[in-house]
Amino acid sequence: MAQALQGIKVLDFSHVVAGPLATHFLALNGAEVTKIEPPAGDPLRNYTLDPSQRGMAPAFAGINAGKDSLVLNLKSSSDLQRAKSLAAEADIIVENFRPGVMDRLGLGYDSIRDLNPRVIYCSVSGFGRDNALRGIPAMDQIIQSLSGLMKISGLPGDPAMRVGFPIVDTFSGLLAAFAIQTALVQRERGLAEGQLIDVAMLDATLVMMLSVVNPLLMNGETPQRTGNRGFSRAPTSDTFATAEGEITIGAVEDKQVDALMSIIGLSHLLQEAEFSDRISRAANADALYCKIAEALAARPAKEWETLLHGQGVPAARVQEVQDALDMPHLSDRDLFMDLKDDAGGEQRILNAGYRFATGGPGVKRAAPTLGNHVEIGSSAQSRRTG
């Protein structure tokens, strides 16, 4: 069955993570993405500490699969003209230069719309297209720092700590992909001709944090740093050491708490006034946490997990990423793609993370080598087949 975006042409002027991630989600759904790269290539090609990977760093390979690479020097007038011709034919354009750069090149939305009124043009920037902060350099760490994200994990008094991977880039990229898909629905349904989309990474990050931002906006509730304890503040919803490994337990409802306390042999504590209901347990949370932790020290996390699942109590051992990837059920979920690269090697990377019954996500080719896309006359084709 046909993928949703087959035949849709995406012209991608973006680089590093947030922009290319947006077009990655489009490529995974069948769009024909042409990645415009400067002669030196997208800097993400070299985001590796291993010199042998330069040009095809895993971070690059992971979000550029199935795309074609066309090298254009936008300072050359003939290459710039070629970019404009491609823009005139594109369904979707994505760029994440500093606001104003595309306008100065004559590749801004207003210019392209004159040639191509149906174009969906998405700009991704730190702070948005048109305000006083538009010139300030932004990147994942910068937005983590400004947004408050570094102050809402961990415990009170902990140093400010970023999320250890580029979550801002990733969420912003997916949000941009969602916005583009929305504009495409709008266009296909005849509700708009084309569209200009303005994605700011700071705005996207505040939306990512909506679970704490909305309570703050509505009621002035300051976000609390509660470590691994869940929102309920129940000490039965937290992470504990065991005889082997750590375990996270999410016992919030009374029947889950009853089951947990029974399994670890502490049911009698629920008879005591200080632990007899939700309110008292929250008030004496640390005391109860210590008693639970003491009991859990008797067996490995994996055993507790099985016992708790048997009684319907949410529980999971704390795993490393590799442990997660090794979980057997994942092999049947189309989560991984094994792709041939231009050099004949094979790469395993992640797919989109959801499944369709028919025409679902996936690509057949690995990320392109720089400039794999060559042009013969006025029609473009790829050096690769398939």
Add this chain to the structure above:
Amino acid sequence: MAQALQGIKVLDFSHVVAGPLATHFLALNGAEVTKIEPPAGDPLRNYTLDPSQRGMAPAFAGINAGKDSLVLNLKSSSDLQRAKSLAAEADIIVENFRPGVMDRLGLGYDSIRDLNPRVIYCSVSGFGRDNALRGIPAMDQIIQSLSGLMKISGLPGDPAMRVGFPIVDTFSGLLAAFAIQTALVQRERGLAEGQLIDVAMLDATLVMMLSVVNPLLMNGETPQRTGNRGFSRAPTSDTFATAEGEITIGAVEDKQVDALMSIIGLSHLLQEAEFSDRISRAANADALYCKIAEALAARPAKEWETLLHGQGVPAARVQEVQDALDMPHLSDRDLFMDLKDDAGGEQRILNAGYRFATGGPGVKRAAPTLGNHVEIGSSAQSRRTG
């Protein structure tokens, strides 16, 4: 101008966060979302530590704006019949019960497709619709624990630490919304009749972490915990204390490093062999970090930020969430919505986080009180207007 999803009917059987967040992004684009609630309501209505907010907890209000609430007891055959009738007319159905529950109710995909072949049916679960783990209870904390997410922030040896807000629910919900929008494009373009979408929170979370998962899949690179130091491992890309507040600096390129060192009066260090190039600076990172930190202690973060921006060096003070919300430029970005609730009050909540030139995101009504949606005869209408 018209929003993308005007006239699109969404029947939402989901509760708490990931499912309702998916339909939230649809509602923000004009979809008519009918939220089916049990007589006790979505449990998220009561996710508050303030008893006066019960029924309309901010976490609930923030992701259910613009939806209608219809109370159905799916254990009653007449209510179940009503649910089936609505399902027969829906464009999109979303549910996040434990896999198998909707099938047992006769509301599974196969049953609904027989009535409504064009339906786009999205199931959100912890591990997917059809595998050995489908019965295991999942929630945000559980998936954070299993996915490896708790082991990739902070420094080596730090305890496992969750991201302090439900990032798994949030990312999974947005990914589900993206998948639904993709299926709608597919349907509108005549490439598929309807669609079954299977979103597993574990799979979505691994995709959210793709910046570390893909290098692990491709080359066996184990994720490193680097605290606030960026991927480059450069000590000039990190977070530092200052005379007042902390600052994050992202100086990675040589010219940015030169500018930083000049501004803080340490240019001479770049002449020394141990700090003269990228490789040597990474090898002696902690020593250079200490020298930079010592220099930065002389002035407040805000002053350094201005000086660094003047030379094009990415830099940002570490803010609390409230500081971010107070940034003046945000008032012109349509990021906030001021909505009237059913009781006549006003609520401020976040919008979608991106802008369109025309027909962009936004709703006019706050989240519904339980059962605000009443039915007269066979045609449904809302107690509210507007």
